[in-house]
Amino acid sequence: MNSNIEAFLKSFVGERVLFAPNPGNAGDSVIACAEYQMLDRLGIDYSVVPLDIDPSKTKGAVIFYGGGGNLVAPYPNARNFISRHHEHAKRLVILPHTIVGYSELVSALGSNVDIICREQVSYDYVSQFVTCAKVHLMDDVALSLDVSALLTSAGISESAWLNRPLRTAKRFVRVLLHRFKNASQRNTLNSFRGDVEGTGRADALANFDVSQMLAADSMSALDSVIAARSFIGFVSQFDVVRTDRLHVCIVSLLLNKEVHFFDNSYGKNRAVYEFSMAGRYPNISWCD
Structure with missing residues:
Protein backbone atom coordinates (compact mmCIF):
# COMPACT_ATOMS: atom_id res chain seq x y z
CA MET A 1 0.00 0.00 0.00
CA ASN A 2 1.82 3.08 -1.26
CA SER A 3 -0.85 5.75 -1.40
CA ASN A 4 -0.31 9.04 -3.16
CA ILE A 5 -0.02 11.82 -0.61
CA GLU A 6 -1.28 14.53 -2.96
CA ALA A 7 -4.44 12.53 -3.62
CA PHE A 8 -4.92 12.15 0.13
CA LEU A 9 -4.37 15.84 0.90
CA LYS A 10 -6.75 16.99 -1.84
CA SER A 11 -9.60 16.21 0.53
CA PHE A 12 -8.50 19.19 2.63
CA VAL A 13 -8.99 21.73 -0.14
CA GLY A 14 -11.52 24.23 1.18
CA GLU A 15 -10.42 23.72 4.80
CA ARG A 16 -8.36 26.22 6.75
CA VAL A 17 -5.20 24.34 7.80
CA LEU A 18 -2.67 25.11 10.51
CA PHE A 19 0.72 23.78 9.42
CA ALA A 20 3.47 23.06 11.97
CA PRO A 21 6.69 22.14 10.11
CA ASN A 22 8.85 19.57 11.83
CA PRO A 23 12.03 21.23 13.21
CA GLY A 24 15.54 20.03 12.53
CA ASN A 25 18.48 20.31 10.17
CA ALA A 26 18.83 21.19 6.49
CA GLY A 27 17.40 17.80 5.52
CA ASP A 28 14.26 18.78 7.40
CA SER A 29 14.31 22.06 5.45
CA VAL A 30 14.19 19.99 2.25
CA ILE A 31 11.12 18.16 3.60
CA ALA A 32 9.51 21.48 4.57
CA CYS A 33 10.15 22.92 1.09
CA ALA A 34 8.50 19.90 -0.52
CA GLU A 35 5.54 20.31 1.84
CA TYR A 36 5.19 24.02 1.09
CA GLN A 37 5.29 23.21 -2.63
CA MET A 38 2.65 20.53 -2.25
CA LEU A 39 0.28 22.68 -0.21
CA ASP A 40 0.64 25.51 -2.72
CA ARG A 41 0.18 23.16 -5.67
CA LEU A 42 -3.03 21.78 -4.21
CA GLY A 43 -4.36 25.22 -3.35
CA ILE A 44 -4.73 24.40 0.34
CA ASP A 45 -5.38 27.43 2.52
CA TYR A 46 -2.79 27.16 5.31
CA SER A 47 -1.06 29.20 7.99
CA VAL A 48 2.28 28.24 9.52
CA VAL A 49 2.18 27.95 13.31
CA PRO A 50 5.00 27.56 15.84
CA LEU A 51 5.45 24.36 17.82
CA ASP A 52 4.71 26.20 21.06
CA ILE A 53 1.31 27.48 19.91
CA ASP A 54 -1.23 27.35 22.72
CA PRO A 55 -3.75 24.49 22.38
CA SER A 56 -6.58 26.99 22.82
CA LYS A 57 -5.64 28.37 19.37
CA THR A 58 -5.84 25.00 17.63
CA LYS A 59 -9.07 23.72 19.18
CA GLY A 60 -11.44 22.66 16.42
CA ALA A 61 -8.81 23.25 13.73
CA VAL A 62 -7.35 21.07 10.99
CA ILE A 63 -3.64 20.65 11.78
CA PHE A 64 -0.83 19.24 9.65
CA TYR A 65 2.34 18.27 11.49
CA GLY A 66 5.34 18.18 9.15
CA GLY A 67 7.02 14.97 8.10
CA GLY A 68 10.38 13.70 9.31
CA GLY A 69 11.99 11.37 11.81
CA ASN A 70 10.96 13.02 15.04
CA LEU A 71 8.68 10.36 16.53
CA VAL A 72 11.70 8.42 17.64
CA ALA A 73 13.24 8.57 21.10
CA PRO A 74 14.98 10.70 22.26
CA TYR A 75 13.51 13.44 20.05
CA PRO A 76 10.63 15.15 21.91
CA ASN A 77 9.33 17.80 19.47
CA ALA A 78 6.71 15.84 17.57
CA ARG A 79 5.62 13.90 20.63
CA ASN A 80 5.11 17.07 22.66
CA PHE A 81 3.21 18.88 19.89
CA ILE A 82 0.93 15.93 19.13
CA SER A 83 0.29 15.27 22.82
CA ARG A 84 -0.86 18.83 23.37
CA HIS A 85 -3.07 19.22 20.31
CA HIS A 86 -4.53 15.91 19.14
CA GLU A 87 -7.46 15.63 21.51
CA HIS A 88 -9.28 18.82 20.54
CA ALA A 89 -8.28 19.18 16.88
CA LYS A 90 -10.90 18.71 14.20
CA ARG A 91 -8.30 16.68 12.28
CA LEU A 92 -4.62 16.14 12.94
CA VAL A 93 -2.54 14.79 10.07
CA ILE A 94 0.98 13.61 10.86
CA LEU A 95 2.75 13.87 7.51
CA PRO A 96 5.09 11.01 6.48
CA HIS A 97 7.18 10.04 9.46
CA THR A 98 9.48 7.37 10.78
CA ILE A 99 7.93 6.19 14.05
CA VAL A 100 9.77 3.95 16.48
CA GLY A 101 8.62 4.59 20.03
CA TYR A 102 6.00 6.55 21.92
CA SER A 103 3.58 3.63 21.78
CA GLU A 104 1.42 5.10 24.58
CA LEU A 105 0.88 8.26 22.54
CA VAL A 106 0.07 6.25 19.40
CA SER A 107 -2.53 4.20 21.26
CA ALA A 108 -4.11 7.36 22.72
CA LEU A 109 -4.72 9.04 19.35
CA GLY A 110 -8.37 9.23 18.33
CA SER A 111 -10.24 8.78 15.08
CA ASN A 112 -9.58 12.45 14.25
CA VAL A 113 -5.88 11.64 13.70
CA ASP A 114 -4.20 10.37 10.51
CA ILE A 115 -0.73 8.91 10.98
CA ILE A 116 1.24 8.68 7.73
CA CYS A 117 4.27 6.38 7.93
CA ARG A 118 7.02 6.74 5.35
CA GLU A 119 8.12 3.09 5.31
CA GLN A 120 6.84 -0.38 6.11
CA VAL A 121 8.73 -0.81 9.39
CA SER A 122 7.04 2.23 10.93
CA TYR A 123 3.67 1.19 9.52
CA ASP A 124 3.97 -2.25 11.11
CA TYR A 125 5.10 -0.74 14.41
CA VAL A 126 2.26 1.79 14.59
CA SER A 127 -0.29 -0.83 13.57
CA GLN A 128 0.57 -2.82 16.71
CA PHE A 129 -0.50 0.00 19.03
CA VAL A 130 -3.04 2.15 17.23
CA THR A 131 -6.58 1.90 18.53
CA CYS A 132 -8.64 4.58 16.78
CA ALA A 133 -6.34 6.66 14.59
CA LYS A 134 -6.05 5.96 10.87
CA VAL A 135 -2.69 4.68 9.61
CA HIS A 136 -1.36 5.24 6.09
CA LEU A 137 1.80 4.31 4.20
CA MET A 138 3.30 6.88 1.81
CA ASP A 139 6.68 8.06 0.54
CA ASP A 140 8.78 10.69 2.28
CA VAL A 141 7.47 14.03 0.99
CA ALA A 142 11.00 15.13 0.02
CA LEU A 143 10.91 12.65 -2.86
CA SER A 144 8.26 14.88 -4.47
CA LEU A 145 10.44 18.00 -4.32
CA ASP A 146 10.40 20.00 -7.55
CA VAL A 147 14.05 21.02 -7.64
CA SER A 148 13.70 23.28 -10.69
CA ALA A 149 10.80 25.17 -9.12
CA LEU A 150 12.71 25.54 -5.87
CA LEU A 151 15.78 26.98 -7.57
CA THR A 152 13.70 29.52 -9.49
CA SER A 153 11.29 30.51 -6.71
CA ALA A 154 10.12 34.05 -7.37
CA GLY A 155 10.84 36.68 -4.77
Whole structure:
Protein backbone atom coordinates (compact mmCIF):
# COMPACT_ATOMS: atom_id res chain seq x y z
CA MET A 1 0.00 0.00 0.00
CA ASN A 2 1.82 3.08 -1.26
CA SER A 3 -0.85 5.75 -1.40
CA ASN A 4 -0.31 9.04 -3.16
CA ILE A 5 -0.02 11.82 -0.61
CA GLU A 6 -1.28 14.53 -2.96
CA ALA A 7 -4.44 12.53 -3.62
CA PHE A 8 -4.92 12.15 0.13
CA LEU A 9 -4.37 15.84 0.90
CA LYS A 10 -6.75 16.99 -1.84
CA SER A 11 -9.60 16.21 0.53
CA PHE A 12 -8.50 19.19 2.63
CA VAL A 13 -8.99 21.73 -0.14
CA GLY A 14 -11.52 24.23 1.18
CA GLU A 15 -10.42 23.72 4.80
CA ARG A 16 -8.36 26.22 6.75
CA VAL A 17 -5.20 24.34 7.80
CA LEU A 18 -2.67 25.11 10.51
CA PHE A 19 0.72 23.78 9.42
CA ALA A 20 3.47 23.06 11.97
CA PRO A 21 6.69 22.14 10.11
CA ASN A 22 8.85 19.57 11.83
CA PRO A 23 12.03 21.23 13.21
CA GLY A 24 15.54 20.03 12.53
CA ASN A 25 18.48 20.31 10.17
CA ALA A 26 18.83 21.19 6.49
CA GLY A 27 17.40 17.80 5.52
CA ASP A 28 14.26 18.78 7.40
CA SER A 29 14.31 22.06 5.45
CA VAL A 30 14.19 19.99 2.25
CA ILE A 31 11.12 18.16 3.60
CA ALA A 32 9.51 21.48 4.57
CA CYS A 33 10.15 22.92 1.09
CA ALA A 34 8.50 19.90 -0.52
CA GLU A 35 5.54 20.31 1.84
CA TYR A 36 5.19 24.02 1.09
CA GLN A 37 5.29 23.21 -2.63
CA MET A 38 2.65 20.53 -2.25
CA LEU A 39 0.28 22.68 -0.21
CA ASP A 40 0.64 25.51 -2.72
CA ARG A 41 0.18 23.16 -5.67
CA LEU A 42 -3.03 21.78 -4.21
CA GLY A 43 -4.36 25.22 -3.35
CA ILE A 44 -4.73 24.40 0.34
CA ASP A 45 -5.38 27.43 2.52
CA TYR A 46 -2.79 27.16 5.31
CA SER A 47 -1.06 29.20 7.99
CA VAL A 48 2.28 28.24 9.52
CA VAL A 49 2.18 27.95 13.31
CA PRO A 50 5.00 27.56 15.84
CA LEU A 51 5.45 24.36 17.82
CA ASP A 52 4.71 26.20 21.06
CA ILE A 53 1.31 27.48 19.91
CA ASP A 54 -1.23 27.35 22.72
CA PRO A 55 -3.75 24.49 22.38
CA SER A 56 -6.58 26.99 22.82
CA LYS A 57 -5.64 28.37 19.37
CA THR A 58 -5.84 25.00 17.63
CA LYS A 59 -9.07 23.72 19.18
CA GLY A 60 -11.44 22.66 16.42
CA ALA A 61 -8.81 23.25 13.73
CA VAL A 62 -7.35 21.07 10.99
CA ILE A 63 -3.64 20.65 11.78
CA PHE A 64 -0.83 19.24 9.65
CA TYR A 65 2.34 18.27 11.49
CA GLY A 66 5.34 18.18 9.15
CA GLY A 67 7.02 14.97 8.10
CA GLY A 68 10.38 13.70 9.31
CA GLY A 69 11.99 11.37 11.81
CA ASN A 70 10.96 13.02 15.04
CA LEU A 71 8.68 10.36 16.53
CA VAL A 72 11.70 8.42 17.64
CA ALA A 73 13.24 8.57 21.10
CA PRO A 74 14.98 10.70 22.26
CA TYR A 75 13.51 13.44 20.05
CA PRO A 76 10.63 15.15 21.91
CA ASN A 77 9.33 17.80 19.47
CA ALA A 78 6.71 15.84 17.57
CA ARG A 79 5.62 13.90 20.63
CA ASN A 80 5.11 17.07 22.66
CA PHE A 81 3.21 18.88 19.89
CA ILE A 82 0.93 15.93 19.13
CA SER A 83 0.29 15.27 22.82
CA ARG A 84 -0.86 18.83 23.37
CA HIS A 85 -3.07 19.22 20.31
CA HIS A 86 -4.53 15.91 19.14
CA GLU A 87 -7.46 15.63 21.51
CA HIS A 88 -9.28 18.82 20.54
CA ALA A 89 -8.28 19.18 16.88
CA LYS A 90 -10.90 18.71 14.20
CA ARG A 91 -8.30 16.68 12.28
CA LEU A 92 -4.62 16.14 12.94
CA VAL A 93 -2.54 14.79 10.07
CA ILE A 94 0.98 13.61 10.86
CA LEU A 95 2.75 13.87 7.51
CA PRO A 96 5.09 11.01 6.48
CA HIS A 97 7.18 10.04 9.46
CA THR A 98 9.48 7.37 10.78
CA ILE A 99 7.93 6.19 14.05
CA VAL A 100 9.77 3.95 16.48
CA GLY A 101 8.62 4.59 20.03
CA TYR A 102 6.00 6.55 21.92
CA SER A 103 3.58 3.63 21.78
CA GLU A 104 1.42 5.10 24.58
CA LEU A 105 0.88 8.26 22.54
CA VAL A 106 0.07 6.25 19.40
CA SER A 107 -2.53 4.20 21.26
CA ALA A 108 -4.11 7.36 22.72
CA LEU A 109 -4.72 9.04 19.35
CA GLY A 110 -8.37 9.23 18.33
CA SER A 111 -10.24 8.78 15.08
CA ASN A 112 -9.58 12.45 14.25
CA VAL A 113 -5.88 11.64 13.70
CA ASP A 114 -4.20 10.37 10.51
CA ILE A 115 -0.73 8.91 10.98
CA ILE A 116 1.24 8.68 7.73
CA CYS A 117 4.27 6.38 7.93
CA ARG A 118 7.02 6.74 5.35
CA GLU A 119 8.12 3.09 5.31
CA GLN A 120 6.84 -0.38 6.11
CA VAL A 121 8.73 -0.81 9.39
CA SER A 122 7.04 2.23 10.93
CA TYR A 123 3.67 1.19 9.52
CA ASP A 124 3.97 -2.25 11.11
CA TYR A 125 5.10 -0.74 14.41
CA VAL A 126 2.26 1.79 14.59
CA SER A 127 -0.29 -0.83 13.57
CA GLN A 128 0.57 -2.82 16.71
CA PHE A 129 -0.50 0.00 19.03
CA VAL A 130 -3.04 2.15 17.23
CA THR A 131 -6.58 1.90 18.53
CA CYS A 132 -8.64 4.58 16.78
CA ALA A 133 -6.34 6.66 14.59
CA LYS A 134 -6.05 5.96 10.87
CA VAL A 135 -2.69 4.68 9.61
CA HIS A 136 -1.36 5.24 6.09
CA LEU A 137 1.80 4.31 4.20
CA MET A 138 3.30 6.88 1.81
CA ASP A 139 6.68 8.06 0.54
CA ASP A 140 8.78 10.69 2.28
CA VAL A 141 7.47 14.03 0.99
CA ALA A 142 11.00 15.13 0.02
CA LEU A 143 10.91 12.65 -2.86
CA SER A 144 8.26 14.88 -4.47
CA LEU A 145 10.44 18.00 -4.32
CA ASP A 146 10.40 20.00 -7.55
CA VAL A 147 14.05 21.02 -7.64
CA SER A 148 13.70 23.28 -10.69
CA ALA A 149 10.80 25.17 -9.12
CA LEU A 150 12.71 25.54 -5.87
CA LEU A 151 15.78 26.98 -7.57
CA THR A 152 13.70 29.52 -9.49
CA SER A 153 11.29 30.51 -6.71
CA ALA A 154 10.12 34.05 -7.37
CA GLY A 155 10.84 36.68 -4.77
CA ILE A 156 13.49 34.73 -2.86
CA SER A 157 17.06 35.79 -3.53
CA GLU A 158 20.28 34.08 -2.54
CA SER A 159 21.28 37.51 -1.20
CA ALA A 160 18.90 36.79 1.66
CA TRP A 161 21.89 35.12 3.29
CA LEU A 162 23.44 38.58 3.60
CA ASN A 163 20.92 39.21 6.36
CA ARG A 164 22.41 36.22 8.21
CA PRO A 165 26.12 37.17 8.22
CA LEU A 166 27.34 34.91 11.03
CA ARG A 167 25.72 31.80 9.57
CA THR A 168 26.98 32.73 6.10
CA ALA A 169 30.56 33.12 7.36
CA LYS A 170 30.45 29.78 9.20
CA ARG A 171 29.14 28.06 6.11
CA PHE A 172 31.86 29.53 3.90
CA VAL A 173 34.61 28.36 6.28
CA ARG A 174 33.10 24.87 6.57
CA VAL A 175 32.90 24.44 2.80
CA LEU A 176 36.51 25.57 2.39
CA LEU A 177 37.68 23.16 5.10
CA HIS A 178 35.85 20.29 3.40
CA ARG A 179 37.50 21.14 0.08
CA PHE A 180 40.91 21.19 1.75
CA LYS A 181 40.43 17.87 3.59
CA ASN A 182 38.92 16.19 0.55
CA ALA A 183 41.50 17.37 -1.98
CA SER A 184 42.24 13.87 -3.25
CA GLN A 185 38.57 13.04 -4.00
CA ARG A 186 37.07 16.26 -5.27
CA ASN A 187 34.27 14.53 -7.15
CA THR A 188 33.16 12.47 -4.12
CA LEU A 189 31.14 13.77 -1.19
CA ASN A 190 31.37 11.91 2.11
CA SER A 191 28.43 13.12 4.18
CA PHE A 192 28.03 11.04 7.32
CA ARG A 193 26.30 12.02 10.52
CA GLY A 194 28.23 12.53 13.74
CA ASP A 195 25.24 12.70 16.08
CA VAL A 196 23.28 10.08 18.04
CA GLU A 197 22.11 8.43 14.82
CA GLY A 198 25.63 8.09 13.44
CA THR A 199 27.60 4.84 13.39
CA GLY A 200 31.14 6.21 13.56
CA ARG A 201 31.80 6.69 9.85
CA ALA A 202 32.08 10.47 10.18
CA ASP A 203 35.25 10.13 12.28
CA ALA A 204 37.13 8.13 9.68
CA LEU A 205 36.61 10.26 6.58
CA ALA A 206 37.10 13.70 5.07
CA ASN A 207 33.52 14.35 6.04
CA PHE A 208 30.97 17.13 5.49
CA ASP A 209 27.69 16.57 7.30
CA VAL A 210 25.60 18.64 4.89
CA SER A 211 22.37 18.38 6.86
CA GLN A 212 23.97 19.68 10.03
CA MET A 213 26.37 22.20 8.53
CA LEU A 214 23.78 23.98 6.39
CA ALA A 215 20.91 23.94 8.90
CA ALA A 216 18.60 26.95 8.93
CA ASP A 217 17.42 29.06 11.85
CA SER A 218 13.77 28.10 11.38
CA MET A 219 11.38 26.14 9.19
CA SER A 220 9.71 29.24 7.79
CA ALA A 221 9.14 29.20 4.04
CA LEU A 222 12.02 31.64 3.50
CA ASP A 223 14.57 29.92 5.74
CA SER A 224 13.60 26.51 4.38
CA VAL A 225 14.11 27.64 0.79
CA ILE A 226 17.46 29.26 1.58
CA ALA A 227 18.73 26.16 3.38
CA ALA A 228 17.40 23.75 0.73
CA ARG A 229 18.91 25.78 -2.11
CA SER A 230 22.27 25.82 -0.38
CA PHE A 231 21.96 22.09 0.30
CA ILE A 232 21.21 21.36 -3.36
CA GLY A 233 23.90 23.73 -4.60
CA PHE A 234 26.54 22.03 -2.47
CA VAL A 235 25.57 18.47 -3.38
CA SER A 236 25.36 19.37 -7.08
CA GLN A 237 29.15 19.95 -7.15
CA PHE A 238 29.85 16.22 -6.76
CA ASP A 239 29.43 13.17 -8.98
CA VAL A 240 29.46 10.52 -6.24
CA VAL A 241 27.81 10.78 -2.82
CA ARG A 242 28.46 8.45 0.12
CA THR A 243 26.10 9.10 3.01
CA ASP A 244 24.02 7.86 5.93
CA ARG A 245 21.90 11.02 5.82
CA LEU A 246 18.48 10.18 4.37
CA HIS A 247 17.93 13.58 2.78
CA VAL A 248 21.45 13.88 1.43
CA CYS A 249 20.58 10.62 -0.30
CA ILE A 250 17.21 11.90 -1.52
CA VAL A 251 18.61 15.20 -2.84
CA SER A 252 21.43 13.30 -4.56
CA LEU A 253 18.92 11.00 -6.25
CA LEU A 254 16.86 13.98 -7.41
CA LEU A 255 20.09 15.42 -8.89
CA ASN A 256 20.88 12.06 -10.56
CA LYS A 257 24.11 11.51 -8.63
CA GLU A 258 25.71 8.13 -8.00
CA VAL A 259 24.72 7.34 -4.42
CA HIS A 260 26.21 4.88 -1.94
CA PHE A 261 23.69 4.73 0.91
CA PHE A 262 24.45 3.48 4.43
CA ASP A 263 22.17 2.82 7.38
CA ASN A 264 21.79 5.02 10.44
CA SER A 265 21.89 3.70 14.00
CA TYR A 266 18.38 2.24 14.16
CA GLY A 267 17.50 1.13 10.65
CA LYS A 268 15.54 4.12 9.33
CA ASN A 269 17.55 4.41 6.14
CA ARG A 270 17.22 0.75 5.20
CA ALA A 271 13.46 0.92 5.76
CA VAL A 272 13.05 3.97 3.50
CA TYR A 273 15.44 2.51 0.93
CA GLU A 274 13.45 -0.72 0.72
CA PHE A 275 10.09 1.05 0.54
CA SER A 276 10.80 4.03 -1.70
CA MET A 277 14.12 3.63 -3.51
CA ALA A 278 15.04 0.04 -4.33
CA GLY A 279 14.10 -0.70 -7.94
CA ARG A 280 13.07 2.90 -8.61
CA TYR A 281 16.44 4.64 -8.74
CA PRO A 282 19.13 2.78 -10.71
CA ASN A 283 21.90 5.10 -9.50
CA ILE A 284 21.70 4.06 -5.82
CA SER A 285 23.67 1.26 -4.13
CA TRP A 286 22.90 -0.03 -0.65
CA CYS A 287 26.01 -0.47 1.52
CA ASP A 288 26.09 -2.75 4.56
